[in-house]
Amino acid sequence: xxxxxxxxxxxxxxxxxxxxxxxxxxxxxxxxxxxxxxxxxxxxxxxxxxxxxxxxxxxxxxxxxxxxxxxxxxxxxxxxxxxxxxxxxxxxxxxxxxxxxxxxxxxxxxxxxxxxxxxxxxxxxxxxxxxxxxxxxxxxxxxxxxxxxxxxxxxxxxxxxxxxxxxxxxxxxx
Amino acid sequence: xxxxxxxxxxxxxxxxxxxxxxxxxxxxxxxxxxxxxxxxxxxxxxxxxxxxxxxxxxxxxxxxxxxxxxxxxxxxxxxxxxxxxxxxxxxxxxxxxxxxxxxxxxxxxxxxxxxxxxxxxxxxxxxxxxxxxxxxxxxxxxxxxxxxxxxxxxxxxxxxxxxxxxxxxxxxxx
Numbered sequence: 001x002x003x004x005x006x007x008x009x010x011x012x013x014x015x016x017x018x019x020x021x022x023x024x025x026x027x028x029x030x031x032x033x034x035x036x037x038x039x040x041x042x043x044x045x046x047x048x049x050x051x052x053x054x055x056x057x058x059x060x061x062x063x064x065x066x067x068x069x070x071x072x073x074x075x076x077x078x079x080x081x082x083x084x085x086x087x088x089x090x091x092x093x094x095x096x097x098x099x100x101x102x103x104x105x106x107x108x109x110x111x112x113x114x115x116x117x118x119x120x121x122x123x124x125x126x127x128x129x130x131x132x133x134x135x136x137x138x139x140x141x142x143x144x145x146x147x148x149x150x151x152x153x154x155x156x157x158x159x160x161x162x163x164x165x166x167x168x169x170x171x172x173x174x
Numbered sequence: 175x176x177x178x179x180x181x182x183x184x185x186x187x188x189x190x191x192x193x194x195x196x197x198x199x200x201x202x203x204x205x206x207x208x209x210x211x212x213x214x215x216x217x218x219x220x221x222x223x224x225x226x227x228x229x230x231x232x233x234x235x236x237x238x239x240x241x242x243x244x245x246x247x248x249x250x251x252x253x254x255x256x257x258x259x260x261x262x263x264x265x266x267x268x269x270x271x272x273x274x275x276x277x278x279x280x281x282x283x284x285x286x287x288x289x290x291x292x293x294x295x296x297x298x299x300x301x302x303x304x305x306x307x308x309x310x311x312x313x314x315x316x317x318x319x320x321x322x323x324x325x326x327x328x329x330x331x332x333x334x335x336x337x338x339x340x341x342x343x344x345x346x347x348x
Contacts, residue, residue: 150320
């Protein structure tokens with residue numbers, strides 16, 4: 001079967017968001033065990049002018065839902081960025097997975113040349129569907145998940161690359 | 175034009191490695207300006223049991239060359255992991271870009287079902303070509319580039335998301 005726009009997007013988002021959800025569980029358990037206020041981890045940053053953990057999770061979900069919606073020609077669901085606890089962040093991931101999982105392959109497939117325009121800060125960006133997926137949505141999505149992971153690792157949360165790849169959920173094998 | 179295995183792999187690696195190369199220049203300039211021994215940045219880590227910056231760059235290039243070679247059914251070029259300076263790391267990126275750029279679309283296209291086996295630590299992993307690309311090579315590649323970027327950001331190097339996306343090289347537009 002040929003690589004499709006759907007296969008290169010939705011299942012990748014699903015797998016990595018599922019892995020991220022389990023990473024949040026480990027972070028939450030770590031905070032509890034060590035008597036660390038979860039807000040410390042949730043507001044942690046790698047640099048003073050980088051976004052905190054909560055915003056990294058929000059942005060990862062934004063790229064997943066934004067990409068799935070835009071490629072399918074659907075309106076992008078709007079979530080308010082108010083999550084400030086692990087359960088709230090997990091709920092956001094769950095909402096994202098629900099939306100992403102509702103997009104059908106036939107809505108996304110064939111979107112290679114679909115024009116995609118979006119605002120990124122002050123910039124108005126225009127892409128074809130496939131350039132948007134390959135050069136913008138996937139790099140950004142993995143950027144924010146990895147940065148969220150890096151913030152937790154930097155703060156001692158016992159997670160590893162296999163967690164990032166979803167091995168614990170049996171997702172590592174192709 | 176349909177999304178192809180080539181389009182989803184080689185151009186993505188080329189773009190992000192080009193961006194990473196420019197990020198190395200900024201890190202090197204920052205070290206010089208601040209009279210920081212470059213080795214401090216090159217050996218910096220986000221956590222004591224994470225790989226240092228140099229190894230993150232090596233692993234990003236490993237995934238780029240490994241994926242391009244495996245999908246094309248070519249032997250994976252072997253590089254010794256000895257880089258310890260910014261010029262040496264830049265040379266590794268250049269060597270990787272040279273190899274990746276030598277792989278032709280017709281060698282990679284149609285590799286969706288090509289069996290790909292590799293060792294990841296103690297695990298022997300087996301994938302189809304498309305599962306390997308979507309669920310292993312791309313997430314790992316972006317993981318290591320993002321972690322390299324995060325290490326530099328954490329150490330004050332003045333780079334931003336637009337550097338990660340290659341905007342300075344005019345690569346952000348699709």
